[in-house]
Amino acid sequence: MPLQEVILHLLRIFLLVNSVEVPLKEVPLREQLLEYLFRDYQNYEIPGAFNKTTTVVTVYMTITEITSVDVRMMDYTTYLLLRQEWQDPRLAWNNIPRFRNYTKNLVSPKLKDKLWLPDLFFRNGKEGRIHRMTMPNYLTRISPDGNILYSQKMTMRFSCQMDLKTFPMDAQTCHINMGSYGYSLKELRFVWRPVQPIELSDGMQIAEFNSPESVVAQDCNAFSTDENSSCLNATFVLSRQLGSWFSSVYITNFLIVMASWHSFWVDIEAQPARVALGLLTLLGLITQASGISQNLPRVSYIKAIDVWNIACIIFNVSVLIEFAVASNMQCTKTRRPERWRLNAREALRAEVEGWCIGCRRAFLQRQQNVSDSNSGFVSVDLETALIQAIYPDIESRSNLLPNDILQPKVRFNNTDLTVDIHDAIVLGIDEEMEDRNYDDDDDGDDDDSNFANGAKDSGAMTEAGKRVEPESAGGEKKTKNKRRVSRIDIYSRLLFPLCFFVYNCCYWSYYLILVKKK
Structure with a gap:
């Protein structure tokens, strides 16, 4: 057999064996399946x-x-x-x-x-x-x-x-x-x-x-x-x-509002301390409310957290308003004695001037006698006439005895205060009045007629008929005013926590009970 025929025969056998084994393999079958499925697939x-x-x-x-x-x-x-x-x-x-x-x-x-x-x-x-x-x-x-x-x-x-x-x-x-x-x-x-x-x-x-x-x-x-x-x-x-918000917002605001109530225990005269406490707590509430609003969308309705923040701010502002009212009442009560002090000062000034004119006339008369005996020249007629023209009632004072002229006094009915005219002349009327605490027993009436009519009850009259209020009445009134201001703070110590407690009951009842049921 020629060599070429042998090679051709072996090649045919090899191809026949391979053609039989390929369908028996799993991988080619899968590939055939995929090719078959997607042949006409769209x-x-x-x-x-x-x-x-x-x-x-x-x-x-x-x-x-x-x-x-x-x-x-x-x-x-x-x-x-x-x-x-x-x-x-x-x-x-x-x-x-x-x-x-x-x-x-x-x-x-x-x-x-x-x-x-x-x-x-x-x-x-x-x-x-x-x-x-x-x-x-x-x-x-x-x-x-x-x-x-x-x-x-x-x-x-x-x-x-x-x-x-x-x-x-x-x-x-x-x-x-x-x-x-x-x-x-x-x-x-x-x-x-x-x-x-x-x-x-x-x-x-x-x-x-x-x-x-x-x-x-x-x-x-x-x-x-x-x-x-x-x-x-x-x-x-x-x-x-609610836990994280309750601890970071609600408890914090609650403590800030409680801190603002400490101003009720601060003296009404300590205005810087009370104002600083109120403003600092108010600033803390506003800062926290602003931080919360920045992390929330701008919606057209009010949220529960907004209701809480607004209420806390209102309570804090109410503390400042309470202080303003109490301070204003204190200032009003302290200004009323000042009005009476002016009236008393004018009365005392008129009395002092009257005694001084009487003293001046006696002095001029003595000088005139001396001048007549020495040179016979009178140099005080013009001045005396001028004094009489300005003070027509000086004649009634010219008959006073020398002791009365030199040591006149403004005496008070209750003997608690005696103003020495001599001291008033030497020291000055303002200094003499500043050493005494006058107060007003009149409830806000500024008329001079009311001031004069009140002389029937208590106080003192000067020798010229002017009314001067005693110190003891003013002192009692001033103490009474301070007690009134203290009562405002005392009432606030009870009223503010009570209102805040009632508000909390309404707030949590509405949002945790009524709204949850809906």
Whole structure:
């Protein structure tokens, strides 16, 4: 046999053996299956178009974590596993005799680009991303009966319209709304899985909120651009924890308001101390309220935290108003003796001037006698005539004895005070009056007639008929005024805490009992 024929014969045997072994291998069968399934497959055609039926996509998800709830932006961020299942008869091979014995699922990330995928989107989603550590976190699985599973792990930020009227004792109802972006309800329909459509991870913790106890899954209908489309909705409730806000806001404000009440124990005369205490506590309340408002959205209604802050500020301002009223009463009572002091000073001044004129006349008469005896020249007639013209009643004083002229006195009926005219002349009227504390027993009447008519009851009259109030009456009145101011502070020590306690009862009863029931 020629050598060429031998080589050709061996080559035929080799090819025959290889052609028999290839179908027996599993990997080539899978490749043949993939090639067979996607030979005429069009990924832009919906599966229902093959038999003219509505494609039903079953959706279920697992919420692994809710990382944050932003009250100011009114949204929340969550990690979730989204799974979608649907039937595509074009990809079923369990009825094909050639591949009937191949019962394994086809799993490969590369299948994602070859398959038709539902156009599910989140209606209330703000932004999201697919996790890519260490590989893109999505799964595509095809079963022998044509059932397709598409799973994704993603981070989504959803909007949540919050009602903050009861903040920070609020409970927010948030949603996850999904639907078809382009297909009508007749072409594509999303449904929840009948059993546990939404699962929550165990031990999930949310800052400032209690973990939702359950999630309600509902089918909803929404409208897209022109046709009715399918949608799904998941609803859960986030209840805010009051502990952090109670310790950082409510207790702090309560202590600041209590600190402002310390001004009731400070002396009314210590005005800088009381004003500084009131302003510092007021500044603390305003600063804290401003910091809270910066972290909250600007809404058109008032919140529970605003009601609390406003009430605390009102209580603090009321402390300042109480001090202003008490201080004003004290100043008013101290000014009334000053008005009487002016009247007494004028009366004493007139008396002193009268005695001084009498003394001057006697002196001039003695000088005239001396001049007549010496030179016979009279130099005081003009001055004497001038004095008589200014003081026509001087004649009544010219008959006084020398002792009466030199030592006149203003005597008081109760003998508590005697003003020596000689001291008043030498020391001055103002100095003489400053050494004595006069007060006003008149309740705010400024007329001189009332001052003169009050001489019948108590006090003293000068020898010229003027009334002078004794010191003891003024001292008693001044002590009485201080007792009145002290009573205002004493009443405030009881009234302010009582009002604040009543306000707290009403506040917490309304927001924790009535609102929670609603």
